[in-house]
Amino acid sequence: MRRKDKRALILIIISIVLFIAAAASRPYAVRLLGGALPPVFIEIALFLVPYLCVGFPVLRRALLGIIHGQIFDENFLMTIATIGAFATGEYPEAVFVMLFYSVGELFQSIAVGKSRRSIKALTSIREDVANLKVGDDVTTVGCEVVKAGQTIIVRTGERVPLDGVLLSAGATLNTAALTGESLPRECVTGDEIPSGCINEGGLIELEVKSEYNETTVARILKMVEDSAERKSKSEEFITKFAKYYTPSVVIFALLLAILPPMITGISDSGVWREWVYRALTFLVISCPCALVISVPLAYFGGIGGASRCGVLVKGASFLDELAKCDTVVFDKTGTLTKGNFSVREVIPHNCDEHTLIKLACAAEQFSTHPIAKSLVLYANGIGADYKSIEIISTEDIAGHGVVADTSRGRITVGNERLMDKFSIEYTAAELHGSVIFVALDGNFIGQISISDTLKDGTADTLLSLKRLGIGKTVMLTGDNKAEAEYISDGLAIDEIHANLMPWDKVEIVESIKKKGLGNVAFVGDGINDAPVLMAADIGISMGGIGSDAAIEASDVVLMYDKLSSLCDAVRLSKKTRRIVIQNIIFALGVKAIVLLLGALGILGLNAAVFADVGVAVIAILNSMRCLGSRHS
Amino acid sequence: MKKVFMMENLDCANCAAKMQDAISKIEGVSYASVSFISQRLTLEYDEAREAKIFKEAAKACKKIEPDCRIIFK
Numbered sequence: 001m002r003r004k005d006k007r008a009l010i011l012i013i014i015s016i017v018l019f020i021a022a023a024a025s026r027p028y029a030v031r032l033l034g035g036a037l038p039p040v041f042i043e044i045a046l047f048l049v050p051y052l053c054v055g056f057p058v059l060r061r062a063l064l065g066i067i068h069g070q071i072f073d074e075n076f077l078m079t080i081a082t083i084g085a086f087a088t089g090e091y092p093e094a095v096f097v098m099l100f101y102s103v104g105e106l107f108q109s110i111a112v113g114k115s116r117r118s119i120k121a122l123t124s125i126r127e128d129v130a131n132l133k134v135g136d137d138v139t140t141v142g143c144e145v146v147k148a149g150q151t152i153i154v155r156t157g158e159r160v161p162l163d164g165v166l167l168s169a170g171a172t173l174n175t176a177a178l179t180g181e182s183l184p185r186e187c188v189t190g191d192e193i194p195s196g197c198i199n200e201g202g203l204i205e206l207e208v209k210s211e212y213n214e215t216t217v218a219r220i221l222k223m224v225e226d227s228a229e230r231k232s233k234s235e236e237f238i239t240k241f242a243k244y245y246t247p248s249v250v251i252f253a254l255l256l257a258i259l260p261p262m263i264t265g266i267s268d269s270g271v272w273r274e275w276v277y278r279a280l281t282f283l284v285i286s287c288p289c290a291l292v293i294s295v296p297l298a299y300f301g302g303i304g305g306a307s308r309c310g311v312l313v314k315g316a317s318f319l320d321e322l323a324k325c326d327t328v329v330f331d332k333t334g335t336l337t338k339g340n341f342s343v344r345e346v347i348p349h350n351c352d353e354h355t356l357i358k359l360a361c362a363a364e365q366f367s368t369h370p371i372a373k374s375l376v377l378y379a380n381g382i383g384a385d386y387k388s389i390e391i392i393s394t395e396d397i398a399g400h401g402v403v404a405d406t407s408r409g410r411i412t413v414g415n416e417r418l419m420d421k422f423s424i425e426y427t428a429a430e431l432h433g434s435v436i437f438v439a440l441d442g443n444f445i446g447q448i449s450i451s452d453t454l455k456d457g458t459a460d461t462l463l464s465l466k467r468l469g470i471g472k473t474v475m476l477t478g479d480n481k482a483e484a485e486y487i488s489d490g491l492a493i494d495e496i497h498a499n500l501m502p503w504d505k506v507e508i509v510e511s512i513k514k515k516g517l518g519n520v521a522f523v524g525d526g527i528n529d530a531p532v533l534m535a536a537d538i539g540i541s542m543g544g545i546g547s548d549a550a551i552e553a554s555d556v557v558l559m560y561d562k563l564s565s566l567c568d569a570v571r572l573s574k575k576t577r578r579i580v581i582q583n584i585i586f587a588l589g590v591k592a593i594v595l596l597l598g599a600l601g602i603l604g605l606n607a608a609v610f611a612d613v614g615v616a617v618i619a620i621l622n623s624m625r626c627l628g629s630r631h632s
Numbered sequence: 633m634k635k636v637f638m639m640e641n642l643d644c645a646n647c648a649a650k651m652q653d654a655i656s657k658i659e660g661v662s663y664a665s666v667s668f669i670s671q672r673l674t675l676e677y678d679e680a681r682e683a684k685i686f687k688e689a690a691k692a693c694k695k696i697e698p699d700c701r702i703i704f705k
Contacts, residue, residue: 004641061698068695074646109643116669231665239649292645293668300669 002113008057008106012099015054019095022046040089047091055082055098072246074287081283085605088273088280097284097609104613108293111620115297118304118627130161133205143212150208154199163215164206166191172201230315231296234580238295242288249595253282256599274601281598281608290587290612294619295580301626302576309568310559318555321538322570323577326518328470329509330493331532332477334525335542335563337452337487341374344433348446349426354384356446360438361386363404363411366394371434371450372402397421399478399501401436409441415480419444432486434479454487457564462492464567468574474512476505505532513537523558523566540566576626583619590615633679634663639671639693640701647697654692660685673702 029046030039052059058075065073078101085094132141133151143161146152151167154160160173171187175197184200187193193206195215212218231239257279265271299316306313313319330336348356361379364372365386379386390407397403400421401414412422419426419437426437426444433451437444462473474495477484484498497508509532513520522529522536530553533539541554542561558565594611597603603611642648648668655664655673663676677685686704693700 064698068698070696074644112643112669116671239652242646242649243653288646289644292649296645296667296669 002109005106005109005113008102008109011054011056012102012106015050015095015099015102018050018053019047019092019099022050022095023092043091044086047086047095051082051086051095051098054095054102055079058098058102072250072286074246074289077246077250077283077286081280081605084276084280084283088277090277090605093605097605100606100609100613101284104609104616107613107617108289108620111617111624112293112297115301115620115624115627128161131155146208146212148208148210151205152208153203153205155203156199156201159198160193160195160206162206162212163195163209164193165209166193167205167207168203170201171199171204174198174200230317232299232316232320234320234584235296235299235316238288238291238584242292245288246286249282249286252595253279253286256282277605278598278601281603281605282595284605284608285591285594285598285612287612290616290619291584293616294583294587294623297620298576298579298583298623298626301623302572305627306569306572309572310562310565311569311572312557312559313569313573314555314557318538319573319576321519322521322556322573324519325470325521325538325570325573327472327474327512327516327520328465328566329474329476329512329520329522329536331505331522331524331529332475332479332484332487333452335523336454336458336475336491338455341371341434341450341452343374343378343448344451345431345449346446347429347431347448349444351440351445354382356438356448357382358384358386358389359408359411359440359445360413360436360448362389362391362406362408363394363402363413366391367396367402371436374450375448412439412442413437433483451483452487454491455561455563459491461563461567464564465570466492468567468570470570471518472516474508476500476508478502502529502531505529506535509535523563525561540569572626579622579626583622586622587615587619633682634674634676637673637675637705638703639666639673640703641699642666642668642671642697643699644697647700650696651693651700654696655689658685658688658692661689664689 026043026046029042033042058078061075062073062079065071065076070076078098082094082098085091085097128143129140130143130146131138131153132146133153138153146162152162152164166187166189169189171191171193173185173187173193175185175194185197192209195218257276261268261272261275296316299319302319303313303316306319313322346353346356357375357379361375361384364375376386392405392407394402394404397414397418400418401412403418403422404411404413412418412424413436415434415436416426416428419439422439422442424437424439424442424444426439426447428435428437429447431447431449433449435447435449437447439445465473472494473492474497475484475488475491475493476497477487478500479498481496481498484496488496497504500508509520509522513536519537521538521540522532523540523542524533525542533541533553538556539554540556540558542558542563556569558569590611594603594608598608645668648666651673652664652666655661655666655675658664660678660681661675662678663674665674666672667674673689675685675689686702690702690704693702
């Protein structure tokens with residue numbers, strides 16, 4: 001509890017004691033002093049003591065509010081309501097309203113403080129100091145002074161402060177804070193170690209890879225913190241609603257106090273008193289606090305909870321969009337599949353295998369495409385010396401392949417379309433996987449088949465998504481149809497689009513958006529699919545922590561290539577949305593009922609303040625559920 | 633110029649919304665967002681008028697919630 005809350009609690013307790021004392025001594029005091037003073041004065045004096053005791057902070061803020069021209073300030077309205085209660089002769093009620101209002105405020109303050117802290121704890125994966133090793137000396141320094149290339153050591157149980165490359169022989173790391181994965185990760189020399197994970201093995205040495213501001217942890221924190229800025233539609237609705245709610249309720253209260261007595265008995269003070277009292281119940285519930293606090297709290301909790309599962313959501317609005325998602329479109333390579341291709345079959349044509357690989361690899365060696373990488377790997381494996389070929393120029397033709405002018409002539413490596421484009425005659429043998437064709441100076445010299453495998457957990461993830469209510473799953477791929485069908489066999493995928501160019505993917509996502517009822521999410525690995533990520537209602541990128549382009553273009557990032565965390569994200573988004581809707585309906589419903597019963601004179605001030613504070617407390621507690629869920 | 637400032641004693645969610653409204657209207661501010669939960673003010677503003685904008689933002693904040701303070705640094 002903060003000091004301010006403690007002070008409020010003490011005031012409340014003292015006030016309760018004084019209130020009981022006032023109520024108990026009321027008849028005696030009146031009898032004793034009745035001769036000297038009018039009984040009304042004595043009663044007012046008795047109840048004014050606990051009232052001022054608990055209400056002082058409220059009265060002070062109300063006064064400051066009036067000075068600053070804030071007439072629809074909740075403190076001011078509460079002050080009017082309680083002074084009105086005094087004026088209509090309801091002294092105990094005036095104290096009770098102020099007392100209960102303060103209890104509610106105190107509770108809210110504690111609850112908000114608690115959620116603020118637990119959200120901070122969720123993101124407390126930052127380490128401020130690092131053990132810098134220079135020669136044989138180890139000194140503890142602030143993280144921001146460590147430069148890339150320097151060596152740091154991390155002892156057992158410590159958090160890795162900066163991204164680095166492992167120098168020690170091996171390490172056991174707990175990455176739960178980053179990925180939600182509970183199994184420790186085993187690393188060997190040369191592996192990249194993300195900051196934020198905990199060293200569970202012995203002392204390790206790391207070579208620092210990036211400076212502090214660019215570390216995984218700093219980025220995650222920044223994203224989660226900034227996410228509060230992108231407010232959801234529901235939040236904006238609530239803010240707008242709050243703007244009009246208070247003034248309208250106050251105007252209704254005024255009308256309620258004036259109009260009915262004018263009609264029914266303008267000269268009857270009893271009638272006036274009754275209607276003014278009813279109007280006061282309006283003022284008591286004129287604060288939209290329950291909604292204004294609980295809705296953003298729910299979203300923030302949802303975002304915090306998601307980050308704990310290894311999912312970064314860039315804003316409350318995206319959490320909402322995700323909850324309304326009906327179709328999930330997956331890019332095949334790198335998302336559903338591992339994306340590390342390996343060469344499966346090599347069929348040379350009028351040339352030997354070694355030469356075929358050597359030439360193909362020479363042309364592809366600078367490409368970042370996964371197929372090119374697997375080719376290089378294979379070439380190194382069989383000892384094909386592709387580097388001996390001198391490259392004059394290379395040209396990447398998107399969706400086709402590569403054309404390279406070399407010391408050995410013009411090498412063309414790519415799919416059927418590339419062969420057709422250059423009118424190269426070729427013979428296609430029946431091969432599985434992605435098939436690339438190779439030609440030298442326009443003559444076909446052979447084909448190489450390369451294939452990919454599904455990631456662990458892909459099948460389960462797709463099934464879980466269906467169970468979570470995602471209507472349709474779609475797979476997009478640049479590969480041929482046979483390969484697409486081969487990979488998707490046995491998966492819960494409704495639609496396959498094969499043979500796609502990068503721009504075709506955008507078109508397909510657009511057309512699904514037009515047809516579909518709900519939102520369309522696109523999941524890609526962030527390489528080459530930034531336009532598709534932007535085109536979809538929700539762009540989700542895989543393991544994008546390393547790739548700036550992916551973070552920029554996507555709305556949700558699944559850390560470290562974990563496709564299964566997508567289910568957690570969908571589940572959390574739905575839960576958050578459910579809680580938000582519950583809170584809005586509940587709070588508005590209770591307020592409407594209390595307003596109605598108050599206007600009819602069925603509910604008094606006590607019940608109104610009780611309902612108002614109760615709603616706020618329940619709504620806040622409900623919102624805090626968003627934080628807690630880790631797995632269903 | 634975009635900057636984030638921490639806020640102290642921001643205790644009323646409705647006030648946060650009011651502050652955001654008021655600060656957005658200050659001349660030279662192109663964007664303002666007050667987050668009640670993270671107690672942060674995100675401000676996009678004209679650097680040339682920084683001093684004046686800060687002063688007015690602090691004033692607007694004090695006006696709506698007397699105890700609340702923006703920590704400019």
